[in-house]
Amino acid sequence: MCDRKYAILGTGALGGFYGAKLQQAGLDVHFLVNSDYEHVSKSGLFVESKDGDFTLAQVKAYNHVEQMPQCDVVIVALKTTQNHLLAKLLPPVVKDHGVVLVLQNGLGVEEDIAQIVTNVQIIGGLCFLCANKVGAGHICHLDYGKITLGEYHHEYQRHAMTEKMEQIADDFASAGVPIELAADLLLARWQKLVWNIPYNGLSVILNARTDQLMADGSTRRLIEQLMNEVAIGAKTSGRIIADSFIQTMLNYTLKMKPYRTSMKIDYDQRRPLEIEAIFGNPLKKAQAAGINLPQISCMYHQLQFLQQRNTQITSP
Amino acid sequence: MCDRKYAILGTGALGGFYGAKLQQAGLDVHFLVNSDYEHVSKSGLFVESKDGDFTLAQVKAYNHVEQMPQCDVVIVALKTTQNHLLAKLLPPVVKDHGVVLVLQNGLGVEEDIAQIVTNVQIIGGLCFLCANKVGAGHICHLDYGKITLGEYHHEYQRHAMTEKMEQIADDFASAGVPIELAADLLLARWQKLVWNIPYNGLSVILNARTDQLMADGSTRRLIEQLMNEVAIGAKTSGRIIADSFIQTMLNYTLKMKPYRTSMKIDYDQRRPLEIEAIFGNPLKKAQAAGINLPQISCMYHQLQFLQQRNTQITSP
Secondary structure, three states: OOOEEEEEEEEHHHHHHHHHHHHOOOOEEEOOOOHHHHHHHOOOOOOOOOOOOOOOOOEEEEEOHHHHHOOOEEEOOOHHHHHHHHHHHHHEEEEEEEEEEEEOOOOOOHHHHHHHHOOOEEEEEEEEEEEEEEEEEEEEEEEEEEEEHHHEEEEEOOOOOOOHHHHHHHHHHHOOOOOOOOHHHHHHHHHHHHHHHHHHHHHOOOOHHHHHHHOOOOHHHHHHHHHHHHHHHHHHHHHOHHHHHHHHHHHHHHHHHOOOOHHHHHHHHOOOOOOOHHHHHHHHHHOOOOOOOOHHHHHHHHHHHHHHHHHOOOOO | OOOEEEEEEEHHHHHHHHHHHHHOOOOEEEOOOOOOHHHHHHHHHEEEOOOEEEEOOOOOEOOOOOOOOOEEEOOOOOOOHHHHHHHHHHHHHHEEEEEEEEEOOOOOOHHHHHHHOOOOEEEEEEEEEEEEEEOEEEEEEEEEEEEEEEEOOOHHOOOOOHHHHHHHHHHHHHOOEEEEEOOOOOHHHHHHHOOOOHHHHHHHOOOOOHHHHHHHHHHHHHHHHHHHHHHHHHOOOOOOHHHHHHHHHHHHHHHHHOOOOHHHHHOOOOOOHHHHHHHHHHHHHHHHHOOOHHHHHHHHHHHHHHHHHHHHOOOO
């Protein structure tokens, strides 16, 4: 189809799913694989999907970034809790004038990456994907899959769209991944936090699914209060989130199937939680503008306590 | 010693303990007993105490308030979750010109009682007591026991101390209960909330003891933020809680033995939680003055969700 080389940094549920879709569409994809390296390099990837299962018997798998070719598009598909690795992982694999595509939640990642690699285009992608890794090289795609793409420019300034982003959007579209182009990446990131902050946080703190949180009047009200606080945070970045957007998110979640959030899944599996990206960085952004977000701060501290205890206890 | 008749409404850990101490000191005490009535009327009360165990082989126990004599001092020792019963319980048992002594946490109870019984003196008491009921008529007194007494006057106006309060203080002192007299009941109630709101709330939400909450930097910070919010609430009632008071509470808790709060004990035993008295009423008081207490509100909604689920699940 084209000669763009893709690198996937982090072949978990998300990186494995989108990487497999791109390869299936004929693109040249190189996977950095951690724990599943042996299995994936021998047996490839298996995607069990609501849109139809498929197997990639052969994938280009690597367990060291130095062995990978330099790629046109490097997809950061790690959890943000692994982002301290990016300073080592990114420079060897991204081509000069290449693209780093950050498929992560939360705020602030693009700014950090701009410190690590220069002379590249950074694009942020917000994934609305419900997928789990259920075994070595085995990904289960439950629902959704859309990516909202937005370009990063210095300090999240708004900027006309570049050709590179359109190319990447075309590649994903050819792989059957629905793409939405956001003119304003930072607004898109804050908008995603409108959902992630209340549901990810409360699902862990209260040990609850989305439907349970919505069925209870108290948490239903708290969720709306939290969403309003996210909007206050967005305003400190000069981004406006309308009340109608909040109402849409609430209605959307009411209609969703009962859902265990990704943070809850991480918690249940005793993995580190993306607390800093989703809670800490928005709090810092707002604080830098002199604004407190007290309810988000409350949950931030509660989550830190729970994570600390969760990772201390060793499984029997 | 004297002919003052005391009634104890609610012979749980707190009512049973203080009632037994008063009877042991020679006062005439009448106990309203609910679930333990059969046992207590036959075998009395047994108090296992760090200050020395004692048994009262005979106590005046009642299971209907109408059978009780009218008393000079009626001690409300129910959980606040039972306060809807007071409109029925109080009028038959309190003498004209008698005293209602409210040994409960939270805000707003005296105002409600003033609607139920007139021509009485209402006194609020804040108990620093660590006691559990471990069996029928069997109370285990673990630590502390001091009561801070303050008189209630219309809308919590400050008022010179009355003779009645001094008499009651003397009765308790004669029973070996340390008494502190507060000139300002409403201030004393807000001060107690400085401790109760963070520790009771977080102990339930995070399933933790006081020492665990203090050992973790995140919850330690959140506790201080919550205490500051209580001080903001107090200010809406015209009461000033100094930062030094907050620091004293933090240091005091650091030095305490690891402690499971009373709300956590209620939660673990699937009893209703005192959410309205401790969280809801302070929030309402502040809101009436146009002030939000967002972190307390966050915990209020979280606790309502947890309580709802906790009491829905029937024990196997």
